[in-house]
Amino acid sequence: MTRAGIVTVVGRPNAGKSTLLNRLVGEKLAITSPKPQSTRKRIVGILTRDDAQLVVHDTPGLLHPRYALQKAMRSEALAALEDADVIAYLVDGSRGPVEPLQAVARLEAPPRAPVVTVINKADLLAPEARLQLAEANPSALFVSATTGDGMPALVDRLVSLLPESPFLYDAEDVSTQHLRFFVEELVRETALEQLEDEVPYSIACEVEEFREDRDPVYIRVVLFVERESQKHIVIGREGERIRQIGMVARTKVENLLGQRVYLDLWVKVLDNWRRNERSLKRFGFVLPEEPSS
Incomplete structure (x- = not known):
C-alpha cells in the first residue's frame, strides 16, 4: 500500500522553509530571500515517488504579529499545522539551542x-x-536545504510517518496552485532582491491580465505599495528601477512558463494595505476571528 498525506513545514522566519520545499520538490516554487517574512501564504509542493506522495506545505514564519498582515500570516501557519499529517519543524541550527x-x-x-x-x-x-x-x-535530523545534504534521510522519515493512502494528486503534479500565483510571487521576489529598507515589505503583487494565446505571452502585473513616496522609489529615476525589476522578473517567469513573455509592470498606491482588512481580503489573506468578549 502506498502512503500519502500533508507534510507541513513550520519554523521561525528565515529558518530555510522555502529553500527546503524547493529542494524536496526539485522545482523553484517558493520564493527565497535573506529578508525575513518573504513567505506570506501557504505554498504547496508535491513530491511523488513509487511508494509515497508528500504534499508539502511551506508556511509563513512563526512570529508575534504586530499588524493585520502578520496576523493573517500567523493564522495561515497555524491552519497548516491543523491540516498536517506530519509536521517538519525546521530550525536554523546556526542560531543555537532548539x-x-x-x-x-x-x-x-x-x-x-x-x-x-x-x-x-x-x-x-x-x-x-x-x-x-x-x-x-x-531524534532530530540534520540537513542542509541549500546543498541537499541529509535530504534522503529526511524524506524517508517523513514517509514512514504518513498514513497509508492512495496518492492524493496525479503523480506528474508538482503543485496545486495556479500559474498566476507563481508569477505574482516571482515579481515580488525580484522586488525583495532589488529594494531596501521597509519598501519591499510594503509591496503586494496582483496579475491583472494573463494572455496565454499571445506570443510572447502578455502578463500585466500591478505592484501595490502603501505610500506615494514608496511608489517613486519602486519606479526609480526615469523608470530605471521598475525596468530593472521587470527585466529580471521576466526571465524568471519565462523559465517558469517555458515561453517568451512580455511582462508589463505597473505601480499603484493602496493606502496602508497591510493593516486594512478589506485590502488583505482582496489579496486572498484571511484574518483570524477575534475572540468574542
Whole structure:
C-alpha cells in the first residue's frame, strides 16, 4: 500500500522553509530571500515517488504579529499545522539551542500530528556545535536545504510517518496552485532582491491580465505599495528601477512558463494595505476571528 498525506513545514522566519520545499520538490516554487517574512501564504509542493506522495506545505514564519498582515500570516501557519499529517519543524541550527515547537508557535496544546525536528543549515555548523545539538536533540535530523545534504534521510522519515493512502494528486503534479500565483510571487521576489529598507515589505503583487494565446505571452502585473513616496522609489529615476525589476522578473517567469513573455509592470498606491482588512481580503489573506468578549 502506498502512503500519502500533508507534510507541513513550520519554523521561525528565515529558518530555510522555502529553500527546503524547493529542494524536496526539485522545482523553484517558493520564493527565497535573506529578508525575513518573504513567505506570506501557504505554498504547496508535491513530491511523488513509487511508494509515497508528500504534499508539502511551506508556511509563513512563526512570529508575534504586530499588524493585520502578520496576523493573517500567523493564522495561515497555524491552519497548516491543523491540516498536517506530519509536521517538519525546521530550525536554523546556526542560531543555537532548539526551542520546542509548542513554545515557538505559542500553542495551547501539542500538535495533533507527529513532529519531526529538522535542524537546517548543518553545513554552517562547527563539529562541536553539531555534537551539542545532536546530544540535546537525539531524534532530530540534520540537513542542509541549500546543498541537499541529509535530504534522503529526511524524506524517508517523513514517509514512514504518513498514513497509508492512495496518492492524493496525479503523480506528474508538482503543485496545486495556479500559474498566476507563481508569477505574482516571482515579481515580488525580484522586488525583495532589488529594494531596501521597509519598501519591499510594503509591496503586494496582483496579475491583472494573463494572455496565454499571445506570443510572447502578455502578463500585466500591478505592484501595490502603501505610500506615494514608496511608489517613486519602486519606479526609480526615469523608470530605471521598475525596468530593472521587470527585466529580471521576466526571465524568471519565462523559465517558469517555458515561453517568451512580455511582462508589463505597473505601480499603484493602496493606502496602508497591510493593516486594512478589506485590502488583505482582496489579496486572498484571511484574518483570524477575534475572540468574542
